[in-house]
Amino acid sequence: MFQATMKKFLAGAAICALMSTAAFAEVVLQRGSAADPESLDPHKTSTTYEADILRDLFTGLMAQDIDAKVIPGAAESYVMSPDGKTYTFKLRADGKWSDGSPVTAQDFVFSWQRVVNSETASEYAYMLAPVVNAEDITAKKMKPEELGVKAIDNLTFEVQLRAPTPYFLEMLTHQATYAVSKANVEANPKDFTKPGKMISNGAYILAEFVPNDHIKLVKNAQFFDAANVKIDAVNYIPNEDRSAAMKRFEAGELDMYGDLPTEQLADLRAKFGDQIKIGPYLGTYYYAFKTTKKPWDNVKLRQAISMAVDRDYLAEKVWGNSMIPSYSFVPPGVAGYEGPKLEYAGMSQLDREDAAKKVLTELGYTPEKPLKMEIRFNTSENHKNVAIAIQSQLKPLGIEVTLLNTDTKTHYGLLEQHGDFDIARAAWIADYKDPENFLALCKTGTGNNYAEYSNKDYDALLAKAAAEADPTARMKDLSDAEAIGVTRDACVVPLLYYSSHNIISPKVKGWNMNVMDSHPTRWMSKE
Amino acid sequence: MLRYVLQRFLTAIPTLFIILALSFLLMRIAPGGPFNQEKGLNPIIKANLEKLYRLDQPIWNQFTDYVWNLLHGDFGPSYNLPDFTVAEILSNGLKVSILLGLVALTCALVFGGILGIIAALNQNRSADYAVVATATAGSTIPTFVIAPLFQLIFALGLKWFPVGGWTGGGWKVMVGPVIVLMLPQLAIVARLMRGAMIESLRAHHIRTARAMGLSDFSIIVRHALRSALLPIVSYAGPAAAALVTGSIIVETIFAIPGIGRYFVDAALNRDYTLVMGTVVVIAVFTIVFNLIVDLLYAVLDPRVRYD
Numbered sequence: 001m002f003q004a005t006m007k008k009f010l011a012g013a014a015i016c017a018l019m020s021t022a023a024f025a026e027v028v029l030q031r032g033s034a035a036d037p038e039s040l041d042p043h044k045t046s047t048t049y050e051a052d053i054l055r056d057l058f059t060g061l062m063a064q065d066i067d068a069k070v071i072p073g074a075a076e077s078y079v080m081s082p083d084g085k086t087y088t089f090k091l092r093a094d095g096k097w098s099d100g101s102p103v104t105a106q107d108f109v110f111s112w113q114r115v116v117n118s119e120t121a122s123e124y125a126y127m128l129a130p131v132v133n134a135e136d137i138t139a140k141k142m143k144p145e146e147l148g149v150k151a152i153d154n155l156t157f158e159v160q161l162r163a164p165t166p167y168f169l170e171m172l173t174h175q176a177t178y179a180v181s182k183a184n185v186e187a188n189p190k191d192f193t194k195p196g197k198m199i200s201n202g203a204y205i206l207a208e209f210v211p212n213d214h215i216k217l218v219k220n221a222q223f224f225d226a227a228n229v230k231i232d233a234v235n236y237i238p239n240e241d242r243s244a245a246m247k248r249f250e251a252g253e254l255d256m257y258g259d260l261p262t263e264q265l266a267d268l269r270a271k272f273g274d275q276i277k278i279g280p281y282l283g284t285y286y287y288a289f290k291t292t293k294k295p296w297d298n299v300k301l302r303q304a305i306s307m308a309v310d311r312d313y314l315a316e317k318v319w320g321n322s323m324i325p326s327y328s329f330v331p332p333g334v335a336g337y338e339g340p341k342l343e344y345a346g347m348s349q350l351d352r353e354d355a356a357k358k359v360l361t362e363l364g365y366t367p368e369k370p371l372k373m374e375i376r377f378n379t380s381e382n383h384k385n386v387a388i389a390i391q392s393q394l395k396p397l398g399i400e401v402t403l404l405n406t407d408t409k410t411h412y413g414l415l416e417q418h419g420d421f422d423i424a425r426a427a428w429i430a431d432y433k434d435p436e437n438f439l440a441l442c443k444t445g446t447g448n449n450y451a452e453y454s455n456k457d458y459d460a461l462l463a464k465a466a467a468e469a470d471p472t473a474r475m476k477d478l479s480d481a482e483a484i485g486v487t488r489d490a491c492v493v494p495l496l497y498y499s500s501h502n503i504i505s506p507k508v509k510g511w512n513m514n515v516m517d518s519h520p521t522r523w524m525s526k527e
Numbered sequence: 528m529l530r531y532v533l534q535r536f537l538t539a540i541p542t543l544f545i546i547l548a549l550s551f552l553l554m555r556i557a558p559g560g561p562f563n564q565e566k567g568l569n570p571i572i573k574a575n576l577e578k579l580y581r582l583d584q585p586i587w588n589q590f591t592d593y594v595w596n597l598l599h600g601d602f603g604p605s606y607n608l609p610d611f612t613v614a615e616i617l618s619n620g621l622k623v624s625i626l627l628g629l630v631a632l633t634c635a636l637v638f639g640g641i642l643g644i645i646a647a648l649n650q651n652r653s654a655d656y657a658v659v660a661t662a663t664a665g666s667t668i669p670t671f672v673i674a675p676l677f678q679l680i681f682a683l684g685l686k687w688f689p690v691g692g693w694t695g696g697g698w699k700v701m702v703g704p705v706i707v708l709m710l711p712q713l714a715i716v717a718r719l720m721r722g723a724m725i726e727s728l729r730a731h732h733i734r735t736a737r738a739m740g741l742s743d744f745s746i747i748v749r750h751a752l753r754s755a756l757l758p759i760v761s762y763a764g765p766a767a768a769a770l771v772t773g774s775i776i777v778e779t780i781f782a783i784p785g786i787g788r789y790f791v792d793a794a795l796n797r798d799y800t801l802v803m804g805t806v807v808v809i810a811v812f813t814i815v816f817n818l819i820v821d822l823l824y825a826v827l828d829p830r831v832r833y834d
Contacts, residue, residue: 241779
């Protein structure tokens with residue numbers, strides 16, 4: 001009798017337990033990525049892999065909605081002064097760190113001073129360059145306390161800018177501008193990024209981090225919008241082998257993956273249909289001539305070679321249409337910017353080759369005295385295929401192209417030290433949606449100006465744009481600059497625009513394609 | 528014996544030092560540095576980073592600092608994973624790699640050994656041919672073919688195991704990596720065992736044992752196997768050092784957080800301290816396993832004595 005009652009009781013208890021787990025079953029999102037983040041310290045990152053993780057952990061003054069549009073984040077509102085140089089942010093009264101303490105203006109002052117401080121050696125310190133004195137502090141000419149930021153009271157944060165900066169709000173969604181908890185960083189200066197020690201103000205908090213294995217985030221109950229966060233836990237799972245990642249996706253071990261093996265794109269499209277999401281992304285794949293070296297100092301020659309490259313072939317045959325042929329340095333997708341296109345964008349490839357041949361003959365290159373050119377690129381199957389394609393495209397013009405590939409560090413080491421080369425591969429992915437982010441790469445003396453291009457008019461137009469208060473006039477200045485530097489002088493040879501390539505399970509809702517490829521888990525749900 | 532072990536440890540110190548100095552130098556000769564990347568850095572920021580990690584110091588000072596810190600158990604910070612010290616990265620990875628490596632090695636020795644004995648006892652018969660053919664196939668098909676095949680058949684097709692991942696490391700996630708790590712070793716062990724066993728069975732003392740009427744089991748296990756183990760033991764030492772320090776292919780394909788991938792990634796990233804850390808780890812393991820092999824020799828071979 002007792003046994004029978006016990007059995008019934010146990011059975012009942014088991015059913016109850018099952019039902020309650022079903023009702024409260026944790027919704028876990030498995031997000032695959034190609035690599036681990038470099039750091040979970042928002043001020044010490046430099047790759048794109050940490051962007052979404054840090055967006056989940058932290059909320060900047062401004063945040064991004066499901067379409068990567070700027071919306072209020074830690075600040076509920078802001079006021080811009082009429083000259084566009086002073087921003088006053090009102091922080092949310094209900095903004096809290098994950099330990100329950102309030103997010104204050106002092107936290108932002110501390111954090112921004114930390115970013116620009118030379119001792120932090122933040123790679124993204126330039127994200128705060130528009131702030132008064134920021135660059136001088138990073139260059140150790142001034143003290144971090146002299147940064148143009150002020151806590152007027154606990155919830156009012158004031159920023160002084162050197163010049164009106166239309167993309168300033170956009171920059172505030174970038175991880176380098178996030179606040180860290182002053183109290184926590186001062187208490188745990190070395191290990192505040194570790195699970196159990198990290199305090200954050202985003203929709204999620206850090207639960208586990210095993211390098212090369214997984215990063216687990218769980219919902220932050222203190223987050224101001226926690227009621228609308230539907231996913232309980234997120235695992236960020238690094239998968240370096242992209243083919244193996246596709247198998248893991250197929251087996252249901254991953255709900256999404258952000259770095260498709262582009263060489264398998266046609267097969268993947270056939271197999272996964274509209275689970276494959278390819279969309280525009282703010283990045284340009286380009287070649288740069290060493291413009292200080294003969295004969296590459298000749299604009300006509302640079303233009304002829306640029307003209308002869310069949311970009312459609314590169315996009316279609318080499319990249320399986322996961323890249324888009326590019327005829328400008330600034331990719332489309334920047335609101336308000338109508339940049340110039342390369343003159344020969346509308347010409348047929350045959351006409352372009354004829355025009356290029358004519359220039360080469362004029363310059364005295366003949367089959368007996370051919371032009372020799374070496375393409376340098378960093379080791380990668382796709383970069384190699386691009387270089388080989390260009391080599392064969394230039395062959396009919398009588399150009400003898402040789403290829404030289406080196407590993408990434410050697411390649412960029414040489415470019416940054418302005419070593420000797422003819423033409424080299426490089427790329428730029430935008431940090432924020434603004435043409436200036438690209439065009440600065442052709443400015444005299446910039447570290448990334450591998451071509452060593454230098455033109456006074458170009459520099460003057462960029463400087464004029466930087467001081468311009470009217471957004472329309474500013475975009476016009478930038479467009480004029482691109483017309484001189486890129487279209488006329490080929491300071492870079494744009495080849496392809498990048499695109500984002502994700503695979504998303506139909507179970508995942510609230511994932512929208514956008515040019516920044518920004519996807520906070522906050523907006524997602526899983527069936 | 529103890530004196531011998533001590534002596535070996537003492538000679539290991541200059542060996543390690545030379546390895547360290549050479550690796551340090553070679554690493555610095557390689558062009559490019561840890562902070563050269565696609566998204567090029569502003570020279571001021573790069574200088575700040577180099578100052579932070581003391582890379583602005585003369586190379587000799589950097590080397591003496593490194594050795595001094597190493598003597599205090601400090602492997603330094605990782606430049607490319609600044610949230611972790613090199614010691615943390617290595618100890619996290621080693622836990623996984625040692626576990627996988629030892630399981631794979633044990634399986635390879637046991638199964639390879641058994642297969643080798645079976646082949647030797649059936650020399651030039653079908654069982655022998657089967658073992659030799661399997662062993663040849665096992666040692667010639669590369670890991671990067673076997674691993675995706677395993678995933679296709681047993682994970683995606685039969686759904687017996689997960690495709691990849693570790694997360695704590697249950698037995699299910701270990702099956703694939705262990706099999707892939709084990710197969711080439713098993714093939715080599717089986718072939719070594721077969722050859723050594725055939726030779727050993729022809730030895731005079733085995734004939735004597737047979738003449739004395741000992742059972743087959745006793746002859747094979749107690750007498751023939753002991754001398755046949757010598758080549759296996761000398762092979763197992765370096766093989767163990769290689770297995771417990773991970774495999775970049777297996778770790779990348781199965782998404783396993785072992786130490787193997789750091790050997791390549793750290794060098795490509797010019798993460799100097801992490802490269803040095805991996806060099807120390809592999810050097811120490813090689814030295815220790817070679818010592819173990821030499822000691823096992825003394826146990827197995829009555830002709831070897833270290834006193």
